[in-house]
Amino acid sequence: MSPAVSSRPTSAVRWRRFLGAAAAGSLLFGLAACSSDDSGGGDDDADTAAAGGDVTVGLVTKTDSNPFFVKMREAAQEAADAGGAELVALAGEFDGDNEGQVAAIENLVSQGVDGILITPNSSSGILAAIADARDAGVLVIALDTATDPEDAVDATFATDNRVAGELQGKWVKAALGDTAPHVAMLDGTPGGTVDTFRHEGFLTGMGLTEDDPAIVGMENTNGDQTKAQAAMENLLQRSTDINAVYTINEPAARGGYQAILDAGRADQITIGSIDGSCSGVQDVADGKVGATVMQFPQKMAEQGVQAVIAYAEDGTAPSGFNDTGAQLITDQPMDGLDSQDTTWGAENCWG
CATH class of the missing domain: 3.40.50.2300 (Response regulator)
Known part of the structure; x- marks a missing residue:
């Protein structure tokens, strides 16, 4: 090189x-x-x-x-x-x-x-x-x-995408409380560093390993809303135990939420995401997504x-890696996690 x-x-x-x-x-x-x-x-x-x-x-x-x-x-x-x-x-x-x-x-x-x-x-x-x-x-x-x-x-x-994934995972874990996790993972594109780092960071935040039985299933979505909806539909058909969803980005979260809503389980499943777009922050404000991690x-x-x-x-x-920051956005703050609410998120979002 x-x-x-x-x-x-x-x-x-x-x-x-x-x-x-x-x-x-x-x-x-x-x-x-x-x-x-x-x-x-x-x-x-x-x-x-x-x-x-x-x-x-x-x-x-x-x-x-x-x-x-x-x-x-x-x-x-x-x-x-x-x-x-x-x-x-x-x-x-x-x-x-x-x-x-x-x-x-x-x-x-x-x-x-x-x-x-x-x-x-x-x-x-x-x-x-x-x-x-x-x-x-x-x-x-x-x-x-x-x-x-x-x-x-x-x-x-x-963005330090491992940190962003970890923040999503920590929030989802805290939101579940004492409830045992049954996690569905809506991944991005195989082989991409962003996709890999966020996935690994989420597992770290949740305290899970790649082969942990708490992971119900994983589907690649390419970060696309339509593909994510179809993937979530498949996962819901495979398991009725899902109570938490990792998403690679906010379009995937939006697709996953629609599938969950159509299945009548919107009040039973916690969704986390990453991006920080204005529409993503609004999804958090509307209760469709529990938390997102804002990038800049x-x-x-x-x-x-x-x-x-x-x-x-x-x-x-x-030279080297220069971290441009990540901020957890949620209206459901959890002890020990630094977060901002959706009012702050709407003032600092992009898109």
Whole structure:
């Protein structure tokens, strides 16, 4: 793996990259995933690289429609504007579009960006493209989702997803009290670091092991509401004992709740989640979900952009994992757990 770059590319190197982009940019841009303009929002200036700009930051998100990534893109644009930099925002066409992200990275390198911020669709499938970018002198920072291995990028700015999962697990365990847990797990996408860390963190918070008989069943949902509803329906058919549900994110929680409601068991099952979107906080306020763990995508984007600007200006490169925080949100506080209520959550949510 290429080591972290300690100094910024020279102007001549960036100019040579731009000349290369002039020859291949149209094709690469066609292969790269959608920009923020394609989703009907965002500033046109954020989607077009300026050859003469002092600092250019590339942002590659998993999709351009998920509210989490919309907030990330908006925050990145604000940070770039404040720092006098230009933002080029690209995205995968769908959650899991690794090939689209590879094409986007190649596009950005050809345009001569100083740094790339990426939320990897695949924690390992993107590694070759990242290595090529770093070999070309581009700073690469992972946002939200760590690569595997983590040192494949220069630095990561993200939620500590093990902590987030653990907070969900601790709250669910406390909410059950003396009642023995019978847990259904609505997981995300196999192999993703976010999915793995949250899953493992939840089990730690609950005091369970992977093969614990308290786990009634596990289903992968890709974090999708419709898939989660179908998965929860299957789990409810298999077991009438379920009294707690782990969810990878709030769309999965929403799908799980609908299945539980349809089964007439909404007052019998405790649901926990992670995200911190405004709709997710409202679900907690409405009693559909017992608690959620708020993430801060705007912090990830802001700090990432600022790091690229600093690198471009004086060669200072960030390193390691940088925790952007997690906050338990619930209207049912539990002893020993730091939490905020949904009023605070509505004031600090995203989406």
